[in-house]
Amino acid sequence: MYRLAPPAPQSPSHCHYCPARNVYNPPRKSSARIASFTVRAAIRDSEIGRMGSLVNQDLAGRRVTVMGLGRFGGGVGVARWLARQGARVTVSDSAPASELAESVRAVADTGAVLHLGGHDEADFTGCELLVVNPAVPFDSPFVTLARQAGAELTTEVNLFLARCRATVVGVTGSAGKSTTTTMLGRLLARSGRTHVGGNVGVSLLGRLDHIGPGDMVVLELSSFQLHYLPLLGLSPHLAVVTNLKAVHLERHGSFEAYVADKANIFRFQGGDDVLVLNRDDPPTAALAGQAAGAVEFFGLDDEPFELRIPGRHNQANAQAAWRAASHLGVDRQTAAEVLAEFPGLPHRLETVAKRGGVRYVNDSKCTSPGEALVALESFESTPLVVIVGGKDVGADFGQLCSALADRARVVVTTGQSGPRIAAGLGRLGRPEVIETADFAAAVAAARRAARAGEIVLLSPACPSYDQFHNYRRRGEAFSRLVSE
Numbered sequence: 001m002y003r004l005a006p007p008a009p010q011s012p013s014h015c016h017y018c019p020a021r022n023v024y025n026p027p028r029k030s031s032a033r034i035a036s037f038t039v040r041a042a043i044r045d046s047e048i049g050r051m052g053s054l055v056n057q058d059l060a061g062r063r064v065t066v067m068g069l070g071r072f073g074g075g076v077g078v079a080r081w082l083a084r085q086g087a088r089v090t091v092s093d094s095a096p097a098s099e100l101a102e103s104v105r106a107v108a109d110t111g112a113v114l115h116l117g118g119h120d121e122a123d124f125t126g127c128e129l130l131v132v133n134p135a136v137p138f139d140s141p142f143v144t145l146a147r148q149a150g151a152e153l154t155t156e157v158n159l160f161l162a163r164c165r166a167t168v169v170g171v172t173g174s175a176g177k178s179t180t181t182t183m184l185g186r187l188l189a190r191s192g193r194t195h196v197g198g199n200v201g202v203s204l205l206g207r208l209d210h211i212g213p214g215d216m217v218v219l220e221l222s223s224f225q226l227h228y229l230p231l232l233g234l235s236p237h238l239a240v241v242t243n244l245k246a247v248h249l250e251r252h253g254s255f256e257a258y259v260a261d262k263a264n265i266f267r268f269q270g271g272d273d274v275l276v277l278n279r280d281d282p283p284t285a286a287l288a289g290q291a292a293g294a295v296e297f298f299g300l301d302d303e304p305f306e307l308r309i310p311g312r313h314n315q316a317n318a319q320a321a322w323r324a325a326s327h328l329g330v331d332r333q334t335a336a337e338v339l340a341e342f343p344g345l346p347h348r349l350e351t352v353a354k355r356g357g358v359r360y361v362n363d364s365k366c367t368s369p370g371e372a373l374v375a376l377e378s379f380e381s382t383p384l385v386v387i388v389g390g391k392d393v394g395a396d397f398g399q400l401c402s403a404l405a406d407r408a409r410v411v412v413t414t415g416q417s418g419p420r421i422a423a424g425l426g427r428l429g430r431p432e433v434i435e436t437a438d439f440a441a442a443v444a445a446a447r448r449a450a451r452a453g454e455i456v457l458l459s460p461a462c463p464s465y466d467q468f469h470n471y472r473r474r475g476e477a478f479s480r481l482v483s484e
């Protein structure tokens with residue numbers, strides 16, 4: 001199992017203690033089997049597992065800069081935890097305090113120095129440890145500055161993994177991470193004490209004292225978080241990859257670089273470790289050739305589970321979670337019970353109201369055309385009124401428009417990208433399109449258009465930032481507006 005006794009022994013080569021095997025494992029060198037970073041690489045192979053040792057040392061009195069407070073909890077979690085360790089914490093964020101109000105309040109009592117609305121060079125040249133938020137560009141000049149000045153670079157996830165003594169299961173993929181992670185957390189909770197965190201929005205650093213060696217941790221890991229895993233040189237013992245699509249290429253530079261970062265989730269596994277892969281997704285299945293340990297496949301041909309949540313994609317997520325859970329003491333009967341009860345996550349094909357024979361489904365987490373296609377496929381036999389549109393990030397709506405023409409009875413467009421989607425549908429000549437000025441008008445139009453027996457589906461296919469703070473606020477607005 002992936003285990004590391006805290007604090008790890010001090011040694012110049014930053015060795016890792018593995019109680020399960022009772023050996024010290026020197027970090028493995030970069031494996032030739034896994035493609036090296038190609039472009040915009042923040043981490044060179046020579047630095048793997050060799051970035052000094054602050055990551056698992058006592059941080060009391062250390063000068064630590066947290067770059068990126070953020071709005072989703074990661075920056076807050078690490079700043080609070082560092083302050084509790086007695087570190088001298090500075091938080092630097094390019095966003096002004098007004099945009100970070102909630103997070104600022106959450107660290108107000110920590111004594112951390114906040115430098116917001118821009119970065120101050122001195123915070124980077126003067127720190128010993130730089131904790132970078134995964135949202136920060138890999139090639140940030142401030143990160144370079146800190147490293148040139150001798151600071152060690154790490155992340156909230158790396159700090160956690162370096163200290164966590166539990167069995168760690170990592171879940172990544174382009175889509176389905178949160179759903180699979182949450183399903184897996186529920187399955188494992190039937191066989192032992194389980195903690196769920198990471199990219200799902202929960203920092204587990206603050207819970208380290210409550211996570212014992214016999215516990216299980218399920219961590220959702222994004223490609224941005226995984227990018228920094230080589231600095232630690234460790235992978236979870238059990239790793240799950242749901243699927244791989246060409247997303248976030250503006251950050252990673254190429255699909256190959258993106259896949260290489262995703263592959264860090266098993267890059268440092270040993271022979272006893274397990275990698276769970278999607279056999280239906282060729283780029284994911286191809287990772288099997290790079291695995292050091294056992295490889296287990298899941299797919300839609302596997303015996304299906306009865307699920308409350310719709311869609312083949314959720315069946316795939318259930319199969320992924322089951323395949324991982326079966327290695328950690330969960331039997332099929334228990335899995336079937338737990339998965340049958342799983343209500344799904346908010347804002348992902350979530351039924352939020354039933355009124356006048358119309359079902360209202362909130363899929364606000366759907367921020368790309370690909371996700372909207374998945375949603376449309378999930379309701380094959382029900383007539384749909386679909387609300388689409390949001391922040392225009394230049395996505396190609398061609399395939400989505402064709403699917404909407406086939407699947408929707410009415411499409412309501414809204415937001416910055418609304419006119420572009422309406423134009424695409426106009427060229428196809430169907431279905432009926434209602435263009436609206438803002439989100440409330442879109443929901444009102446969809447309510448008026450829907451007939452009994454139909455579904456009003458909010459699958460925006462775009463980010464929410466043109467009209468909302470984030471996708472959660474958009475989903476909440478939808479739920480409120482359909483219940484009024």
Ligand code: ADP
Nearest residue numbers: 174175176177178179313316317348365371374
């Ligand atoms: P992530 O955490 O990777 O963003 P989520 O579980 O939050 O994934 O699901 C977000 C959206 O991604 C869903 O609303 C759905 O549109 C799509 N999705 C979820 N699981 C899958 C899957 N296995 N395959 C393809 N698309 C999926």
